[in-house]
Amino acid sequence: MKSMIEFAGRLDQVSAGMRWIRAVAHSAGLPAKQVNALDLALEEIVTNIIKYGYDDEAEHMIQIDFELSSTHAQLRVMDDAKPFNPLQVEKAQTLSSLEDVKIGGLGILLVREVMDVVEYSRDGDRNVLVMKTLREPDE
Amino acid sequence: MKSMIEFAGRLDQVSAGMRWIRAVAHSAGLPAKQVNALDLALEEIVTNIIKYGYDDEAEHMIQIDFELSSTHAQLRVMDDAKPFNPLQVEKAQTLSSLEDVKIGGLGILLVREVMDVVEYSRDGDRNVLVMKTLREPDE
Amino acid sequence: MQIQGVKENDIFFFSIMGRLDTQTYTDAEKQMMAWIEAGNTKMIGDLSDLEFISSAGLRVLLYAAKTLNQQGGKMVLFGVNDQVNEVFEVTGISNVIDITTSKDGAFSLFN
Amino acid sequence: MQIQGVKENDIFFFSIMGRLDTQTYTDAEKQMMAWIEAGNTKMIGDLSDLEFISSAGLRVLLYAAKTLNQQGGKMVLFGVNDQVNEVFEVTGISNVIDITTSKDGAFSLFN
Ligand SMILES: Nc1ncnc2c1ncn2[C@@H]1O[C@H](COP(=O)(O)OP(=O)(O)O)[C@@H](O)[C@H]1O
Numbered sequence: 001m002k003s004m005i006e007f008a009g010r011l012d013q014v015s016a017g018m019r020w021i022r023a024v025a026h027s028a029g030l031p032a033k034q035v036n037a038l039d040l041a042l043e044e045i046v047t048n049i050i051k052y053g054y055d056d057e058a059e060h061m062i063q064i065d066f067e068l069s070s071t072h073a074q075l076r077v078m079d080d081a082k083p084f085n086p087l088q089v090e091k092a093q094t095l096s097s098l099e100d101v102k103i104g105g106l107g108i109l110l111v112r113e114v115m116d117v118v119e120y121s122r123d124g125d126r127n128v129l130v131m132k133t134l135r136e137p138d139e
Numbered sequence: 140m141k142s143m144i145e146f147a148g149r150l151d152q153v154s155a156g157m158r159w160i161r162a163v164a165h166s167a168g169l170p171a172k173q174v175n176a177l178d179l180a181l182e183e184i185v186t187n188i189i190k191y192g193y194d195d196e197a198e199h200m201i202q203i204d205f206e207l208s209s210t211h212a213q214l215r216v217m218d219d220a221k222p223f224n225p226l227q228v229e230k231a232q233t234l235s236s237l238e239d240v241k242i243g244g245l246g247i248l249l250v251r252e253v254m255d256v257v258e259y260s261r262d263g264d265r266n267v268l269v270m271k272t273l274r275e276p277d278e
Numbered sequence: 279m280q281i282q283g284v285k286e287n288d289i290f291f292f293s294i295m296g297r298l299d300t301q302t303y304t305d306a307e308k309q310m311m312a313w314i315e316a317g318n319t320k321m322i323g324d325l326s327d328l329e330f331i332s333s334a335g336l337r338v339l340l341y342a343a344k345t346l347n348q349q350g351g352k353m354v355l356f357g358v359n360d361q362v363n364e365v366f367e368v369t370g371i372s373n374v375i376d377i378t379t380s381k382d383g384a385f386s387l388f389n
Numbered sequence: 390m391q392i393q394g395v396k397e398n399d400i401f402f403f404s405i406m407g408r409l410d411t412q413t414y415t416d417a418e419k420q421m422m423a424w425i426e427a428g429n430t431k432m433i434g435d436l437s438d439l440e441f442i443s444s445a446g447l448r449v450l451l452y453a454a455k456t457l458n459q460q461g462g463k464m465v466l467f468g469v470n471d472q473v474n475e476v477f478e479v480t481g482i483s484n485v486i487d488i489t490t491s492k493d494g495a496f497s498l499f500n
């Protein structure tokens with residue numbers, strides 16, 4: 001099974017992406033843990049693109065595709081925002097004391113933790129982020 | 140907003156299409172009436188392709204895309220089943236007496252009634268069915 | 279989809295909840311036919327919690343109504359939502375099966 | 390997302406239901422900060438009906454817990470589901486906010 005969605009890079013569009021991935025991943029027969037992982041990773045990445053990626057006020061589109069194979073489920077997020085490789089962000093420290101907590105910086109950490117594979121590439125003027133979650137052999 | 144899904148032409152896959160269109164049409168901000176119309180039309184058409192369209196046991200794929208514009212929401216269903224134009228099916232009579240009812244033949248009627256525009260074309264070895272529902276000006 | 283039924287005196291009440299579509303109509307049909315084969319001839323169906331119906335779902339209702347009719351019985355439905363109502367109107371189901379707005383209304387059609 | 394709260398003696402109980410994510414965190418944050426500004430320092434949060442949390446949701450909990458902490462107060466959470474638990478574990482929230490399995494357990498941390 002394959003699916004794709006394209007929507008404007010605006011915060012009011014993010015929930016469309018979440019609803020889409022949940023419907024599609026669930027229909028594909030993935031267990032709740034993986035549906036949640038895909039949902040979470042997508043929310044974090046898409047929100048970041050919209051919050052940090054655009055340098056102008058023009059309308060930008062974000063394109064996402066989902067693919068299910070026998071071994072894994074894959075999300076690919078493509079945006080025309082400025083070049084940004086989340087894998088180069090220094091890995092956030094897990095929290096250790098409430099006084100020292102700086103609020104924020106946990107989104108990319110979460111993506112890397114809940115996804116089994118994350119790969120970044122720049123393709124022309126687009127960021128391409130591929131995220132995979134491996135399927136359990138007994139699914 | 141745009142979205143696409145592709146799945147195997149098997150009855151156990153139909154609910155994936157329904158979940159997908161509901162999530163996407165709802166996220167696109169369409170009112171319940173139109174979400175239901177798209178859901179219904181898709182179920183009827185996809186089920187028919189699977190029930191009547193294939194002459195062999197091979198695995199076939201069905202591809203569906205959804206597009207929202209300011210004036211309408213559009214579904215396009217593409218299959219590699221045998222040529223079939225639902226617009227050439229003689230329009231079913233609405234039911235008039237319970238004794239004379241022959242069970243069946245209501246699917247295509249429903250599609251034509253709940254959709255504002257239905258267009259068929261054959262593209263190479265594929266059937267292409269475009270269905271539109273017009274948006275209310277005040278949406 | 280869920281389907282439930284209970285007999286009250288000589289009338290059999292049933293309700294269908296959720297989606298009645300290609301995925302679910304066979305279960306509903308088996309249950310409806312079992313109730314009819316058990317000898318019920320007067321049936322009232324509560325569709326208040328039926329969210330969505332497609333042509334596969336219509337077949338179940340039509341087939342049951344037609345069978346009851348052949349046996350001198352009858353089926354009355356009530357509580358249809360907008361989606362179900364549109365499907366009933368467009369196909370003409372409402373011409374051949376009695377539809378009422380309330381349970382009382384349905385009940386009165388048997389007296 | 391829905392958020393509710395009630396004061397019982399000196400402890401303020403709240404519950405967050407649904408999804409706590411980018412779409413909903415500002416509403417939750419406003420409510421939490423209003424309760425804290427009203428002078429509540431001991432807070433117990435029931436997350437039994439919290440279905441899903443993302444980093445935007447974490448910020449709300451962290452910010453509230455940190456503020457309470459600075460005021461000599463404390464926040465304890467209970468009833469986390471698998472998704473919430475994974476997010477708490479991976480980010481280390483569970484190192485800095487007390488999480489218990491039951492309301493009683495949460496309550497006992499204030500005595
Ligand atoms: N698409 C992006 N474009 C540019 N910078 C980004 C992008 N995504 C993330 N960043 C940067 O990486 C930082 C860490 O992101 P994240 O872990 O999601 O936490 P947060 O958004 O809470 O800061 C952000 O603060 C931002 O500076």
Ligand SMILES: Nc1ncnc2c1ncn2[C@@H]1O[C@H](COP(=O)(O)OP(=O)(O)O)[C@@H](O)[C@H]1O
Binds near residue numbers: 242333
């Ligand atoms: N994709 C298709 N390929 C071939 N024949 C079809 C296709 N879809 C519908 N048909 C034919 O059109 C008839 C009417 O279809 P429909 O109105 O959906 O009612 P039903 O499926 O209940 O017969 C079907 O019985 C079938 O013979």
